[in-house]
Amino acid sequence: MTIQESGTARPAGRPRSEKAEKAIIEATLDLIGEGMGVSELSIEAIASRAGVGKTTIYRRWSNKEDLVVDALSTLKAPLPPLTGTSVRDDLISLLDAMRREAGHTRSRCVMNIAMSEADRYPRLMERFVKRAIEPRREAMRAVIERGIASGELRADLDVDMGMALLSGVMLWHTKWGPAGDLPPDLAERVVDAALAGMAP
Known part of the structure; x- marks a missing residue:
């Protein structure tokens, strides 16, 4: 000084x-x-x-x-507010955030890097996943576990499988689905399709 x-x-x-x-x-x-x-x-x-x-x-x-x-x-928007009123509504909020982000060129480039350069830069990807992906993953896990506890979802549901079904389908649509804007009701349709197998 x-x-x-x-x-x-x-x-x-x-x-x-x-x-x-x-x-x-x-x-x-x-x-x-x-x-x-x-x-x-x-x-x-x-x-x-x-x-x-x-x-x-x-x-x-x-x-x-x-x-x-x-x-x-900085490209990962903050987690959307979850109302907690129903598992369905909270899952739709989480998946719709993925849909909205996919509409931005920069966000698509993040996905390209994550898919193509993870092997070359494992430390970078590990740290990015921890900072930007893990909070969303944990939010989805908490919603699904809450649904099991409340009886909205099957008691024998494999939580990791449920998360993979939901996020995997959204990833397919955002990365490899038909060209053009993603339909605004995509998250709702994905959640409803998954809940058909996840509900009691």
Whole structure:
């Protein structure tokens, strides 16, 4: 800490700039959205796109993987509010969040990276899953377990299988389904189809 002539203390080093951080995150997402894979992505390219120096990036992130995890995590919208009134309504809310995210180019690129580069960057994917995917997975697990406890779902239901059925069907529609906008009632149809086998 340095002491100015006025006698007031000033913290050493530059203050963190939220504007610079936002520009760096946006630049990273833009480059990924344009089809650049993690291996091709460079700190130099990100700095150039963001209009900052490389040192500005390295002051905030120690390596490229840390930056990519933070950037990708910003694409996952917060968990939708769950009313708790019925298992069906809460599952529809969770799946509809997946449908809405799939409509954004950047979100589709996240899925492409997750599918194609997980083997090359296991640490990156592990950390991304922990930060962005696990909270949603745990929310769905809690809803299904609540449904079993309340009698809305079968007592012998395999929770992991139920989660796979719901999220797997949505993944198929968002990644490999027919081209074009996903129908607004997709989540409702998927949940109702799954509940036909999951209900008592």
